[in-house]
Each structure stands twice: as structure tokens, then as C-alpha cells.
Amino acid sequence: MLINRLSYLMILLGTGLFFICFDGYISYYVFLLSLALPLCSLVISLPGMLTMRVRLFLQEDGSIARARKGQSVPLRIEARSPWPLPSGQVRMRLTVENSLTGGTRQEHLILTVGGRPLLLEHALHSAACGLVTCTISKVSACDLLGLFALPISLRGKNRCSAFFFPLVYSPALSVQPSRSPDSDGDRYSQTKPGDDLTELFGLREYRQGDRLSRVHWKLSQKTGRMLVKEPSLPLADCLLFLLDLNGAGSETDLLLDVFATLSSFLLQQEAAHRVGYREGQSLALLELCEPEDARPALEAVLSAGGRAALPPLRREDLPRGVSHVLYLCCTPDTERVRFLRDLYPAARFTGFCTGIELADSNPGFIPVLPGQVPETLNGMVL
Template identity: 35%
Template sequence: MLRCRLVYLLALVGAVLFYIFFNGYLSYFVLIFALVLPFLSLVLSLPGMCAMRAHVEIPLTAVVRKSPFPVQLIVENRTPFPMARARIRLRYSNTFSHEETSETVFMPVFHGKQRIEREAIAQHCGKLLFSLEEIRCYDFLGLFTCRHRAPKPKELFILPHIAPLELALESSSTPDPESDTFSTEKPGDDPSEIFGVRPYREGDRLRSIHWKLSSRTGDLMVKEFSLPICSSALIMIDLFGDTDMLDGVLDRLAALSHFLLENGLEYEVQWYDPNAVQLRQVHLASFDDLYALLNQLLAHPAPKAGLSVPECRMRLGDVKEYPYMFSITPQHIEELVSGTVWEEVP
């Protein structure tokens, strides 16, 4: 833009000098034309400059790292007036790994929609934000500019690579009175949680009768209490370090989680949160729970340093035992109860 203004300024100086040193209508018309030309360019360009819109489209919501995915830049001109040039700057940022990069696109904008397609590959896990940092339009001479407000960023979760994993584990259905997790298949004797309501059967205890519901239905209805269960496994992860270390931890977490869920084993995932200065723990019983956990972990910046979960549990005096206890580091998966170590996930 600065170059265009300098060129126009030199042309205007030349028109003025031509008018001063050469008498006649020609020099007069040249000067008038040089003075009017920028405003004429602005008038012809203004409809397209004001009506132009741009946004990013990502057909997917999640993709596995190191897998290609499409990114589309959509530029639309709603008027029949063309626009000489638009400058659009895209920024790609990974909120989990703190990586950022940008790209600037210059293009003419004609009537209708124009698509610029890119194929991208994310090397690290995280939540990618695709934002239009700058949308700037220029008139035909490049003397005037119009800047548009950027739309909201688009999000894409980059998930860890899931490798097949085979372990010799069995499900544990042992009730745990201190557990906050309840069975979804069997009733129990814990009155703090209602499993369901059913018609009264001979031998049911009177204290289990749901009196309010029975008065509304006219039949005796009985409350079934829930069965607190013990999770089959505890997975402890070191969620801190550089991007390569974090990728290794998340890859192993995904592989182990898929194996447990495919074999019907519920489990807990535990990690240290340095911002809250405490251990975080989540119960997982389905693949939806797993993807919700990954989205939760990847949506926030990963700390560079922290405490390992076994060390933190030792400091807190947490001695709760599980049938299987796994410690995941960037280098291996260790089953603490048996002492088995898996150095590599196939």
C-alpha cells in the first residue's frame, strides 16, 4: 500500500509540473484526471470492499495427529463489482502445545464465492484454533483500505495416535462401599443413589417403598438402590513436559484406554494439575467418556513442569488400592501391581 501511494504521489507531482511548464488544455486535463482518479477508484471499489466476507471452514471436528485434513478459506463478494485485492492473514495456534504459525494470502475477489483449499498435517496433539487475524480490502489503485472484523476462530482437536495393545487383564466387579461410582447394570444397597423404580414384589422391605409415586399410580412402587463398584484400574499420567513427551504420554493413554474399554473394564485416570495444585481424577466407563476427557485435557495449555502422580499420591498419603494400577510416562507403561513394564506401544 505504501508503494502504491508513493507511485501515485510521484505521478501527481509529474502532473503538477506538466501543468506548470506546459500551457494548454492537455496539461489541465491531465492534472484534473490525476486528482479525480483516486476518488473514482474508491467509488468503483467501495461496494466490493464493504460487501466482502471471509471465513475458515474445517469439515472435521477431530483428527488423529500426523493425519492430513482439509482447511478451506472461503471468500465471498456479494456484489457484482470486483475488488482488486484482498489481504487475509490466517493464524494457526495449538493451545495445548503452545505452537503458532501464520500465513498471508493476497487475492483478487470477484462476484460470488471463492475457495482456497489447503491440506494440513498436525504433528502434535492439542486443540488447533484457525483464526483470521486480518481481513483487509484495497481499492483498484491500492490507495485506500477497508478492514473487516474477523469471525470467531474454528476449532479442531488433534487426538493421539491409537495403537493396538494386548494385556492379560480381567474385569473386577467387587463392590466398593466408599466408591462414588455406581453400577448401571445391577442394583445394590446404597441408599444415597437411586438405581430405579419397579413394582412391589413379595419380600420387599417396607422402607424401600416409594410412597409418593405409589399414591399417584395406585400401585405399590419400590425404589431400587445403587451398587457402588470399584473401578478395575487406575491410570496415572505425567501430563507435563515438551510436546514430544506429551505426545508419547497421550498415545499410550489412548492405547491403554481403548484396550480397557473394549474389554468392558471401567477405570480412573489421574493426573497432577499444577494450576490448581491438586490431583485430578476422572472415571471412564465408555468411549464417549474417553473423548470427553481428551477434549478436556487438550483444551488447556500443558504445563512444562509438574509432579508425577505416584509421587503426589505418596505425599498425600493416598493408599487406595485398585486391581490394576498403571503409571504412564513418555517412555513406557508400567503396571505397578505386577511390576510389568511395556516399553513400546506396538
């Protein structure tokens, strides 16, 4: 806009000199026309400037977009005005922030809106996983000459988000079938039914194809509805992931690649496991039993934000019967490691950290380096 104003001043100076130096009607009319141009431009553009609306979205239905890191999703910016005549440019600032790494970048966009709605597609991508939030601010509409600007009130949606998930590699992994020595027996899922008829998960209404042998006849007679007994899902082994994201965003990104790869393999092998991470000021535990559980778990971890170091661990907050503890951290916490080893003396312990020096000074830890996640996990037994 400053360039447009300076250009107009040069034009006004030239027409003024022409009016002073040339004695004639044409110089007078040219000078008057140069004075009237800004007013005419504002009068023509003002209705469109006042009725301009801008909307930012990733999905038409307003839902959160999802992609793997390194991929891109189309970010759409729509500007429209009911004024049939052409309006001037729409200027805005786009801010993109990754909650995991804390990285922020800003872009300044300029749209030229005519009589029809204008839709701009902008490729949104992220080199690191995380919850990426896009916001538009400082939106202003200019007249046709770009001399005047009015701020646009963002009554519509000016913020949208996208999940960029960690990469899932395919190293050679295997699952150890042994049961945890300190387990009291089979555990059962509290969220999903299974096929173990010795343990009742719950009751539901009869559906076409259900076996009559599973109908709870007494309760069905009392309630007047045919109720079917759902068996429980046994969880023989308990692998526990603890995400201690106590480092920089790039280090956390590496650890989440490790977790996503191991968790994906376990779900493919139908090996249930749990993951603990920081949520607010407390420890949150999620149970993953089926491949469909992977995405909600990753979204919950990514929504927790970066530098989400684990809170102080308490014995009552952690599950029993753990056969394998996998502790993922940027910098090992010796007190926390000692607590976990004391709490699960019969369980195997595997630690991952982001640095060779840290792994050398902490026995039992495996260093995770950029670009070497598949090689690091290759041959591991879970």
C-alpha cells in the same frame, strides 16, 4: 500494498515526464487520467470495502471439529459484500495455536472478492495432539488498484477450534483379572446404570420393553407414573491413570498417545478405569466405563493445556480400592511416587516417562520414545 503504491508512483512519474516533454493535448489527458485513477478506483470500491464481511469457521453449525493428529480438517474463510461491483483484495492474518504444545504459526492470506461471496478452503492439520485454535486478525479491504485500505470490523465469528486427538495403537495387551487386595468390595458407577440388581442406581419412567418385575409399584402408585428401577454398574477393579504433564509439548504428546492406547484397550475389554489430570489448580478425576466416554475425557485433558503438572496430591482427593496405578509423566517426581506407593501399598505401580536416563534412575518406570509407542506397550499386562 507497498508495491502497488510504488508502481503507481512510477506511472505518475512517467506520465508527468510525458506531459513536460511532449507539448500536446494527449500528454495533458494522460497525465490527468493518471491523477484521476486512484480516485475512480476508490469511488468504485468504497461501498464494497465498507460493507465487506469476513467469517471463519470449521463446521457450518459452529461446533468444534475433531480429528486425529496428522489428519486435516477443512478450514473455511468466507468473504462477502452486498455491493454488486467487484471489490479489491481482502488481506488478513491467520494465527494457529496449539494449546498443548504452545506452538503458534501465522499465515498471511489474500482474497480477491468479486460480486459473489468467496469461500476459501484451507487445510488445517497438526502434527501433535491438542486443542488447536484459529484466529483471523488485521483484516483490511483494499480498493481495485490496491492503493487504499480500510480495516474491517470483525462483527462475525473470527475464531474457531478443533480437537486433534492422540493416536491409538494396537499393541498386544492383556488385563489381569485379579481384584485389588485393599478394596472393600465392588464399586459402582456414579454416572452410568448397569445390570447388577443387588444395587439400585436410580429410578426412571417406564419405557416400552422394560420388564414388569423392575417396576417400583409403591412409588408408581404414589406419583401416578410408572417408575422402573435401574440396576447399578459394578466396577470390580479400579485402574487409575495419573497424567503428570510436566514437560515440553512433544513429551506430553507421547504420553497422551500411551494413555489413549491403553484406555481404548481397556474400554474395549469393558474394564472401567479413572484418569486424573490437572484442571485449573486442582485435581480432576474422570471415570471411563464405555467407549463413548473416551472422547469427552480426551477433550477435557486437551483443554487443560500444556505443562499441566499435577497439583499436590491429597489422600482425600484420590479414589479407594485401586488395583493398578499408571503414572504418566515427563519427569518423575520422587515425592509423588513415594506418596502413591504408600497410599496404595497392595496395588501394582507402573510409571511412564520420556527418557531412557530418567527411567534408569527411577525403578519401575518405562521410557517412552518417539515412534516407539507400540513397541513400548507390546506385551503389557494391565
